[in-house]
Amino acid sequence: xxxxxxxxxxxxxxxxxxxxxxxxxxxxxxxxxxxxxxxxxxxxxxxxxxxxxxxxxxxxxxxxxxxxxxxxxxxxxxxxxxxxxxxxxxxxxxxxxxxxxxxxxxxxxxxxxxxxxxxxxxxxxxxxxxxxxxxxxxxxxxxxxxxxxxxxxxxxxxxxxxxxxxxxxxxxxxxxxxxxxxxxxxxxxxxxxxxxxxxxxxxxxxxxxxxxxxxxxxxxxxxxxxxxxxxxxxxxxxxxxxxxxxxxxxxxxxxxxxxxxxxxxxxxxxxxxxxxxxxxxxxxxxxxxxxxxxxxxxxxxxxxxxxxxxxxxxxxxxxxxxxxxxxxxxxxxxxxxxxxxxxxxxxxxxxx
Numbered sequence: 173x174x175x176x177x178x179x180x181x182x183x184x185x186x187x188x189x190x191x192x193x194x195x196x197x198x199x200x201x202x203x204x205x206x207x208x209x210x211x212x213x214x215x216x217x218x219x220x221x222x223x224x225x226x227x228x229x230x231x232x233x234x235x236x237x238x239x240x241x242x243x244x245x246x247x248x249x250x251x252x253x254x255x256x257x258x259x260x261x262x263x264x265x266x267x268x269x270x271x272x273x274x275x276x277x278x279x280x281x282x283x284x285x286x287x288x289x290x291x292x293x294x295x296x297x298x299x300x301x302x303x304x305x306x307x308x309x310x311x312x313x314x315x316x317x318x319x320x321x322x323x324x325x326x327x328x329x330x331x332x333x334x335x336x337x338x339x340x341x342x343x344x345x346x347x348x349x350x351x352x353x354x355x356x357x358x359x360x361x362x363x364x365x366x367x368x369x370x371x372x373x374x375x376x377x378x379x380x381x382x383x384x385x386x387x388x389x390x391x392x393x394x395x396x397x398x399x400x401x402x403x404x405x406x407x408x409x410x411x412x413x414x415x416x417x418x419x420x421x422x423x424x425x426x427x428x429x430x431x432x433x434x435x436x437x438x439x440x441x442x443x444x445x446x447x448x449x450x451x452x453x454x455x456x457x458x459x460x461x462x463x464x465x466x467x468x469x470x471x472x473x474x475x476x477x478x479x480x481x482x483x484x485x486x487x488x489x490x491x492x493x494x495x496x497x498x499x500x501x502x503x504x505x506x507x508x509x510x511x512x513x514x515x516x517x518x519x520x521x522x523x524x
Contacts, residue, residue: 178369181369182296182517183519183520185271186271186272186273186517186520187273188272188274189274190210190213192206192209196224201224201226201227202285203226203227203228203229207278207281208222208224209223210251210252210275210278211252214251214252215254215403216314216401216403216404216408217401218401218408218412218416218420219411221413222413226411229254229257229282229285229286230254230410231407232254232255232258233258233261233407234258234262235342236262237262238262238263239308241263243264243265244264244307244308244309245262245264245267245307245308245309245311246267246269246300246306246307246310246311246334247259247266247267247268247269247311247312247313248310248311248312249269249270249297249312249313249314249316250268250269250275250276250279251275251315252278252279252282253279253280253281253283253292255268255311256268256282256283256288256290257283257290259290260286260288260289260290264308264309265289265290265291265466266283266288266290266291267290267291267476268293269292269294269295269301270292270294270295271294271296271517272294273294273510273515276292276293277511279292280513289466289471291475291476292473293476293513294514294516295516296483296517296518297323297327297330298322298323299326299330299517299518300330300331300334300483301480301481301482301483301514301516301517302334302479302481303334303458303479303480304334304453304456305333305335305337305454305456305459306336306456306458306459306479307339308338308339309339309340309341310331310334310335310340311342312343313343313344313403314402314403316343317345317373317374317375317402318371318372318373318374319374320367320368320369320370321374322368323368324374324384325384325388328384328387329388331389332388332389332450332451333451333453335448335449336449336455337449337452337453339448339449340446340447340448341445341446341447341448343444343445343446344397344402344442344444345376345381345442345443345445346373346441346442346443347376347377347438347440347441348375348376348377348380349377349378349438349439350399350402350439350440350441350442351400351426351440351441352399352401353402353441357375358375361373361374361375373402378438378443381443382394385445386447388450389447389448389449389450390447390448390449390450391447391448392445392447393446393447394437394445395430395443395444395446396430396436396442396443396444397442397443397444398423398424398427399423399426399427399440399441400423400441401442402441402442404419404420404423404424404442405420406420406424408420409424458478458479458480459478459479462475462476462478472512473512473513474509474514476514477489477491477514480516482505483516483517483518484505484518485500485502485503485505487500487503488500495509496508496509497509499524503521504524505521505522506521506522507521508520508522
């Protein structure tokens with residue numbers, strides 16, 4: 173895969189608008205039609221038949237401890253924004269990064285609906301466009317698992333750089349040794365595993381995850397997430413069909429047994445992986461400026477600019493007077509801003 177093919181593949185993702193079912197003329201719901209479709213596209217196969225049937229935004233509890241003070245969370249691959257809302261309820265200032273502009277726009281719609289101050293940036297998970305030592309929690313759910321091994325390792329390097337010294341990362345990944353996975357999708361991954369641009373799921377064992385993670389982070393550990401699927405959550409019982417409620421119930425029952433039966437967590441189809449920062453970095457002053465911006469009475473997604481760096485050359489970025497560009501004065505390039513959302517992917521840099 174040459175560089176031009178990678179750039180073109182990324183560019184399609186950035187600006188692509190997903191195909192949606194036609195909106196019924198008599199459609200009425202708190203959840204917009206586009207968000208209904210995006211939930212079906214990102215929340216797992218048990219939501220595919222729920223398009224138009226959700227009367228409220230689904231809420232999910234972020235499986236981390238409550239925090240106080242000025243703690244910042246990054247959600248990698250933040251989709252329609254469900255975990256940004258959950259992160260705010262746990263006390264975090266939520267920041268989402270997604271390669272799709274459309275999803276970042278939806279995040280802002282979701283955040284606005286819930287009255288939450290949160291931030292969205294278009295970025296690539298293997299080259300996250302933030303200064304070092306910013307985030308107290310870096311979270312991702314059912315996203316990084318879709319990437320090539322090199323993208324995964326580049327992402328882990330970035331996570332180590334972006335965490336504060338007291339921060340940690342908590343990521344959801346599938347287990348190659350899972351009860352369901354080993355007899356199904358794992359068998360077929362050789363067909364796409366080495367395709368750099370493929371978005372099919374890759375599978376590793378807990379032992380492989382430990383080996384991979386501990387090259388870039390430290391204090392690796394894992395716990396059960398789910399059985400019989402790689403994105404099953406307890407909240408799904410409220411939102412999915414009766415048939416899928418049975419599947420979710422069985423998954424939750426098996427998960428509860430991991431607290432009783434030693435070693436059973438290693439058979440989970442989905443795992444939560446936890447690790448902390450390995451390298452040393454001094455706190456970036458941009459974090460303090462961002463917190464001042466966030467605490468003001470007004471809100472703009474562009475308040476996030478102090479946290480951002482040039483993904484192509486590094487270094488800080490300056491907001492243009494018309495608020496349509498982020499400029500790297502040192503490199504003589506700029507990045508486009510669309511609907512107050514910065515598009516910070518190196519291939520999208522433009523010469524001034």
